[in-house]
Amino acid sequence: MPTYSYKCTECGHAFDVVQSISDSALTACPNCGGKLRKVFGLTGVTFNGSGFYRTDSRSGSAGGAAGPSSGSGSASSGGSSSSGS
Template structure:
C-alpha cells in the first residue's frame, strides 16, 4: 500500500499515512482537526543499462539517421570513391 504525506494548513504538522488507492484522502489533522493537504514528493528513479541518452537520442548531425546507418553510408561512399579512383 502507498504511503501518502499530508501537511496541516493551520498548525503545519506534516505526517505520513498508509492508505489503499481506493481509500478517500484524509481531510482533518489528527492534532488540531483543521484541513490537511497532500504533499507531493519527488519520485526516485534509477536508470540502468546502456540508457536512454546513449541509445535513443537524436544523432549529432540532425539528419535523422542512427549511428550505424551513418557509419555504413560513410563506409560505402568511401569504398565507391576509392574504387573509381583506382579504375582511372
Template sequence: MPTYHYRCKNCGYDFTEHQSFDDAPITVCPQCHEEQVRKIFSAVPIEFKGSGFYRTDSGKK
C-alpha cells in the same frame, strides 16, 4: 501500499500515512482536528538500471 505525506494548513503538523489507492484523502488534522489538511506532492526518485541508457549503449554502429 503507497505512503502519502500530508500537512495541516492550520497548525502546520506534518505526517505520513500508508493508504490504498482506493482510500479517500485525509482532510481532518489528527492534532488540531481542523479540516485543513492537504496532500504534499514531491519529486519521485528515478533509478536507471541496466543497459540502454547511455549514448554508446543503443543505436546503429
C-alpha cells in the same frame, strides 16, 4: 501500498500515512482538527538495490560495444561487378 504525505494548513503538522489507492484522502488534522492538504514530492519512484547504478552494470572492462569486426563487412563490398551489354 503507497505512502501519502499530509500537512495541516492551520498548525503545520506534517505526517505520512500508508493508504490504498482506493481509500479516500484524509481531511482533518489529528492534532488540531484543521484542514489537511496532500504534499506532493519530486520523487515518485525510488530504485533501491543492485543494478540501478552505472557501476553495477559493468563487470570489468569499460571498452563499451566492441562487437566482431572483420575489416571489410559484406555490406560494404556491394555493387554489381558484371555489366553485361
